Amino acid sequence: MSYVLEMKEITKSFPGVKALQNVNFSVLPGEIHCLIGANGAGKSTLMKILSGVYEMDEGSILLYGKEVKITSPADSKENGIATIYQELSLVEELSLAENIYLGNYLNPKGGFIKWNELNNQAKDLFSLLGLSLSPNLLVKEVSMGLKQMTEIAKALSTNCKIIVMDEPSTALSGEEINKLFDVIRLLKKQGYTIIYISHKLDELYTIGDRVTVLRNGKWVVTEELKNVSQSELIEHIIGRKIEKQTKQYNLEQKEEFLKVSNLTNKNIKNVSFTVGKGETIGLYGLVGSGRTELLRAIYGADKLIDGEIFINGIKKKITSPKNAVNEGMGLVPENRKTEGIIANLSIEANAFLPSLNKYSKSRFLQQTKIGEMMKQSIEKLKIKAPDPKTEIRNLSGGNQQKVIISKWLIHQSKLLLFDEPTQGIDVGSKDEIYKIMRDLASQGTSIVVASSEIDELLAICDRVLVMFEGRVVKEFLSPVSQKSEILNSAVSGS
Ligand SMILES: Nc1ncnc2c1ncn2[C@@H]1O[C@H](COP(=O)(O)OP(=O)(O)OP(=O)(O)O)[C@@H](O)[C@H]1O
Ligand SMILES: [Mg+2]
Structure with a gap:
C-alpha cells in the first residue's frame, strides 16, 4: 500500500512530559483520516511536528515514500502540508483576503501588491469552497464558521496536498458543521488528503474513512471507521469502559x-x-x-x-x-x-x-x-x-x-x-x-x-x-x- 504520509517512531518530550513515544501514523492518499484521543494525548503535538512548529526528538517523516526533513513551517508548506490550528490564527482587523495571503504578499514580485488580483484570487478560492463571500470583509465581521472557511481557503492558497484540521468543529454551530463537512467532502473529491482531529465521535462516522487513536502519547490503533464502534473507540481513548451516570433529580423545592x-x-x-x-x-x-x-x-x-x-x-x-x-x-x-x-x-x-x-x-x-x-x-x-x-x-x-x-x-x-x-x-x-x-x-x-x-x-x-x-x-x-x-x-x- 502506498502511503502519502508516514510518520515513523515519532518521539517528543517537553520538560517533564513525554508528549509522544514511538508513534506511527500513516495516511493514505485522498482519505479523511481522523486522529483522536483524550486531552493531552499528543494529537496537536504530532501535527505540530508535521507542520514544522515543533522538532521531533526522534523519528522520521516520509512523503510518498521518501524521507523529508521538516524543521520549520516553511519546510512543511513546501512539502504540500497545510495546517489549520486548534486556536485559529487569523488577524481580526484584517480582511479575509489579506488574511489568506498574509505571509505570501509581503514580498510580492516587482514590489507592489496587486490588490485586485489578490481579492479576485480569494474570491475564487471561496467559490471553490462553494461560498460567495466578499474577500473585503474584515475577519471580525464574520461568523466563526466563515473564519474556519477562511482558514481553509488560506490552506488551499498554498497549493497543498495534505490539510490538517485540528478540532475545526469545536466552536461551530450545527449548521456550520454541516457546511464544513460539505467542504471537506468537496476537498476529498478534488483529491486532497485530510487529517481531521475531533472529540465529537459521531462526527467521525459522518466524515471519516479511517481513524487513529493516541493515548498518553502512544499509538493505540488505526482502523477503518466502518469496522469500529463508538464504544470501542471510547475504550481505546480512555483505556477502559465508561460508566454512564444519569441525572438524579432532586425535585424538592429549593431555597x-x-x-x-x-x-x-x-x-x-x-x-x-x-x-x-x-x-x-x-x-x-x-x-x-x-x-x-x-x-x-x-x-x-x-x-x-x-x-x-x-x-x-x-x-x-x-x-x-x-x-x-x-x-x-x-x-x-x-x-x-x-x-x-x-x-x-x-x-x-x-x-x-x-x-x-x-x-x-x-x-x-x-x-x-x-x-x-x-x-x-x-x-x-x-x-x-x-x-x-x-x-x-x-x-x-x-x-x-x-x-x-x-x-x-x-x-x-x-x-x-x-x-x-x-x-x-x-x-x-x-x-x-x-x-x-x-x-x-x-x-x-x-x-x-x-x-x-x-x-x-x-x-x-x-x-x-x-x-x-x-x-x-x-x-x-x-x-x-x-x-x-x-x-x-x-x-x-x-
Ligand atoms: N509547548 C509545550 N510545552 C510543554 N508541554 C507541552 C507543550 N505542548 C504540548 N505540551 C504537552 O504535551 C502533551 C500533549 O499535548 P497536545 O497539545 O498534543 O494534546 P492534544 O492531544 O492535542 O490534547 P487536546 O485534545 O486537549 O487538544 C500535553 O501533556 C501537553 O501539556
Ligand atoms: Mg490539541
Missing part, C-alpha cells in the same frame, strides 16, 4: 439563590427566572439565541438597559465581573483563549487569580496552602500537567478548560455560570466534569449552564430554559423525557 427579573439589553429581552441553591438550570437555544449574552449580563460583563438581579432575596447592583465575583459568582466563558485564561501565567496563577485576597495574610501569599489546594484541584479534575508552575498555554486545550473550572472551585463560588463547559473536552473528561458539576450542585452550588449539546444539558440539569431571539420562550421541568420537545422549541421559538 432561591438567584433571581433575575426582566433583564434587558441589546441582546436579551425581558428575561426572568430563578435558580435555587443546589439547582442546575440549562440554557438551550440556537446560535444567536442569546444564551451567552444572558450569562454575560448576569455576570456584569455586558451592560443592562433594564432589569434587576437579586441574590438571596436582596437586590444587587452588578455592573462588572468584579462585582459578580464579589457576590460569589464565577463564569467559565465560551472563548477560553481570549476570556478564560492569561496565557503566559502559570496554571497556579490562573487558578488563584480571583482568590488571591483570600489566601494572602498581611500582604504575603500563603504559598503552602496554595500549593496544597492546587495539588488537590489537579487531582480532582485530573489536569494533565507536569507542574502547577507550567505556563497554562503549554497545556492541551482541554486541560486549560479544566484549570478554568478549578479556579472557581478554589474560589468556592456559590453560583457558577458555564458557557459551553465541555468544548474541546474529551469523552472521558466530559463525564468527569458532569460529575463535578453534579457534586457541586449536591453541595448547594447553584449552576446555570448554556450549551449547544442537548445531551449535555439532559445529563446535568434540573430544568431547561429554551431561548429564542433573546427571550426565554419555554421552561422544561424534568427535561430528560422531553428531548424532542426541547429541540422543537429551540427551532420554533414557542
Whole structure:
C-alpha cells in the first residue's frame, strides 16, 4: 500500500512530559483520516511536528515514500502540508483576503501588491469552497464558521496536498458543521488528503474513512471507521469502559439563590427566572439565541438597559465581573483563549487569580496552602500537567478548560455560570466534569449552564430554559423525557 504520509517512531518530550513515544501514523492518499484521543494525548503535538512548529526528538517523516526533513513551517508548506490550528490564527482587523495571503504578499514580485488580483484570487478560492463571500470583509465581521472557511481557503492558497484540521468543529454551530463537512467532502473529491482531529465521535462516522487513536502519547490503533464502534473507540481513548451516570433529580423545592427579573439589553429581552441553591438550570437555544449574552449580563460583563438581579432575596447592583465575583459568582466563558485564561501565567496563577485576597495574610501569599489546594484541584479534575508552575498555554486545550473550572472551585463560588463547559473536552473528561458539576450542585452550588449539546444539558440539569431571539420562550421541568420537545422549541421559538 502506498502511503502519502508516514510518520515513523515519532518521539517528543517537553520538560517533564513525554508528549509522544514511538508513534506511527500513516495516511493514505485522498482519505479523511481522523486522529483522536483524550486531552493531552499528543494529537496537536504530532501535527505540530508535521507542520514544522515543533522538532521531533526522534523519528522520521516520509512523503510518498521518501524521507523529508521538516524543521520549520516553511519546510512543511513546501512539502504540500497545510495546517489549520486548534486556536485559529487569523488577524481580526484584517480582511479575509489579506488574511489568506498574509505571509505570501509581503514580498510580492516587482514590489507592489496587486490588490485586485489578490481579492479576485480569494474570491475564487471561496467559490471553490462553494461560498460567495466578499474577500473585503474584515475577519471580525464574520461568523466563526466563515473564519474556519477562511482558514481553509488560506490552506488551499498554498497549493497543498495534505490539510490538517485540528478540532475545526469545536466552536461551530450545527449548521456550520454541516457546511464544513460539505467542504471537506468537496476537498476529498478534488483529491486532497485530510487529517481531521475531533472529540465529537459521531462526527467521525459522518466524515471519516479511517481513524487513529493516541493515548498518553502512544499509538493505540488505526482502523477503518466502518469496522469500529463508538464504544470501542471510547475504550481505546480512555483505556477502559465508561460508566454512564444519569441525572438524579432532586425535585424538592429549593431555597432561591438567584433571581433575575426582566433583564434587558441589546441582546436579551425581558428575561426572568430563578435558580435555587443546589439547582442546575440549562440554557438551550440556537446560535444567536442569546444564551451567552444572558450569562454575560448576569455576570456584569455586558451592560443592562433594564432589569434587576437579586441574590438571596436582596437586590444587587452588578455592573462588572468584579462585582459578580464579589457576590460569589464565577463564569467559565465560551472563548477560553481570549476570556478564560492569561496565557503566559502559570496554571497556579490562573487558578488563584480571583482568590488571591483570600489566601494572602498581611500582604504575603500563603504559598503552602496554595500549593496544597492546587495539588488537590489537579487531582480532582485530573489536569494533565507536569507542574502547577507550567505556563497554562503549554497545556492541551482541554486541560486549560479544566484549570478554568478549578479556579472557581478554589474560589468556592456559590453560583457558577458555564458557557459551553465541555468544548474541546474529551469523552472521558466530559463525564468527569458532569460529575463535578453534579457534586457541586449536591453541595448547594447553584449552576446555570448554556450549551449547544442537548445531551449535555439532559445529563446535568434540573430544568431547561429554551431561548429564542433573546427571550426565554419555554421552561422544561424534568427535561430528560422531553428531548424532542426541547429541540422543537429551540427551532420554533414557542
Ligand atoms: N509547548 C509545550 N510545552 C510543554 N508541554 C507541552 C507543550 N505542548 C504540548 N505540551 C504537552 O504535551 C502533551 C500533549 O499535548 P497536545 O497539545 O498534543 O494534546 P492534544 O492531544 O492535542 O490534547 P487536546 O485534545 O486537549 O487538544 C500535553 O501533556 C501537553 O501539556
Ligand atoms: Mg490539541
